[in-house]
Amino acid sequence: MNEFISWCKGRGYQFDGLEITCPPPGNCGNGIYATTGFRTGKAFITLPETDMINAALVVDLPVYRKKLAKIGGEKLKPMEILTMFFAFEDTEHSAWSPYLKVLPKEFNTPAFKGIDYDVNTLPLSIRKYWIDQKKEISEISEKLRRLFPELSHDKILWAWHVVNTRCIFVENEEHDNVDNSDGDTIAVIPYVDMLNHDPEKYQGLALHEKRNGRYVVQAKRQIQEGEQIFVCYGAHDNARLLVEYGFTLPHNLGAKVLIPQEMLLTLAKIAGIQVTREHEMVLEEVGLPSHLYATDEGPSWSLRTNIRVMLLEHWQMANGRWKKIIYSHDPIDDEVDEKIDEKLEIMLKELRNGVAEKAKKMPTDVKWMWEEQVKVCDVALQSFEKKEKLEEKEKLTEEYS
Template sequence: MKDHCCRSGRTARKRRQKQERSIQSVSLCHQLQYVRLMKFLHQRGFTSSLLQPAHFTDTGRGLQTLRTVKPGQLVISLPESCLLTTSTVLDSYLGQYIKSWKPCVSPLLSLCVFLVCERHWGQSSDWFPYINVLPTTYTCPAYFTENVMAVLPATLQKQALEQREAVRELHSLNQDFFRSLQPLLNQPVDEVLTYAALRWAWCSVNTRSVFMSQPPSNFLSGQDVYALAPFLDLLNHQPDIQVKASFNDVTRCYEIRSVSGTLRYQQAFINYGSHDNQRLLLEYGFVAPCNPHSVVYVDTDLICDVLSGDRSLVQKIKFLRENDFLNNLTVSGEGPSWRLMTVLRLLSLPQTLYHHWKAVLLGQMVCDDREQWSIETAKNLCQRLLQDAHRALDKISRLLQQCDQSVREQLDVVKSLRQEERCILGSCLKVLQGMLRQPDELPSCQLDVDTVS
């Protein structure tokens, strides 16, 4: 990825428009699985003459406009009867089992179990037309092999391991509930509700559901905000697209309304939110090209390693943690974040100035030589991160030569993230170099009421 791919603005928009003209698409609406899906939805009250499923050379499967979408125009209006929610599950054959189980299961688990059971029933399932178009595997960290986990950035690796463990616990801690469902199945329950099956269902809900708050239920525990939206969930994410998406209580439909419009025969997009690519990979299993929100995270362990010679480091880190200042330390192509520089400014102070630490967190400046120390430290951190990105990319190249297709797909996503990381860090280092002063330009450090020395 080139440096300019990390920037947004008029040049980036022109480049993207040129790329869009070269993107090819192939309609999927005549394939049997999509014919079945549309018939299933039409029977439930959904009609769509504006969008069709298509395969695009840049993003894969998505939705293509058949007519120009004007700004403010309604793109999709999916009736409530087409949505798969916990109400759907509680009204199904699973309902009596969930309602009688104590302690109550979570909304997420109820949806996951329903998906697994519906897939188990195959074509006899009412929801088969939808299940049949869901991906059979995902590139979310819950699926990652150990080799792929090992080439993730440090902060993302921790979150990825937590995600995988959360899915494992969801499976292992609910074995008794699964066994209670045996009367519903024509195979042993441990052959149906396997870890692999639950992982597939969990990723299906986590990556494809829309936010839709459900009324509290006496039979479920925890917040209920998931809704699976067939056809609508074929929309891909683009960071700079603006849409309005919500459930309309009057029409009883989940609606997507375009803000800026889309030209005829172009791909229609949705926006999942202002997420950087680490978040997109963790939650959705993909990386968005030219993402204006992209950053590189600086892990606390790396800061401690770089500053290991500071005898008061433990106390400073404890102070930063108590003041909730060790999260979201980042750099972008435009330089280090304010939050990271504030942390480094505090770390530049000696223990004798402990009484000034809180003031620095609140934005009080430090003197020039300590500011320059903070910039140098930020530069050192970026260089270390850049070295790590290079090592990871080298390892990914070797792994790609000897892996199967499923692992290749995982590695390709991580490779894109690491290439972007390398680009961001290169740009940030140039910014930091420009912030450094020559030694003879530095004034002496004087302590006064306005400046911490």
């Protein structure tokens, strides 16, 4: 680690008041800690933008310019280029050697460990991502091994994980020798990539300051001496964190239950709502998600709005009248609000019971994913109990006043 720190300083990185160490219990990789306090808005990590490892940087390096020329100038996509870079770089002789030496030798993701989930056993929140991840790894491995037979699948798998678990969103400039058809928004940034994830109490905001030619991480709030400094990788549930990064959080507010429209309509019918094709068309035009999130105190505005749509009568939907009702800033009529609550509670109980039944039937290695979704449903259902108690309290207060 000392060699890496010296290497960073020699390249113009600035990170005074920070240290890299392994947080307890010692099995979760390195983390960055503050050895002094930082005020809000203070940049505590800065480095030159020329050290952002992106596709443009790689294809302009002489060694990779030659490699790409030998394959007939076939353009690669950013993820393919970065994977190629980490697969080829020699740990001992690379200009990036001190950085390469501190990278993980293995990862705890299912893909790296060779676990192949049956997609039908996964919750909807992670199902598509798992399918897409498997496809991406397979296609990149096949392509790079076709172009560069000296690369093994295991080396490519490791390199892909380096990029996927450490890359940061950056709006890169287009490059003539890069296939930008899907955009170019990833870069691996040494030192910065050692900041761990906490979606609730993160203090760091990472920014590419193009005008100043540097990449910085600044404090979004005051940071106390001794704190581990976190950033937010995104509002991911634990299933997504495990599949993408190889870890989970004990109290993850990113937990969610996806409710696609087909499922929403089924639940509505169970709750006694008469859903017509006209309702379905309005729902499609409104286009609001019906998901449950652990961060919500109760069912979200968008979910409640979808229920409200399904309770509309024909005359309220005809000729686009529904728009004035749904998008009005006027308070919802108490009777309508109570009706929404009544139907939602029935629907969420049914959803909760369905998820719980699925959890019982699932293999041990994915059962916990479903159990987390049951907890999200429970939190949403508890909001109805809290609302009822609050209304009873307000009613008693009125009676005694």
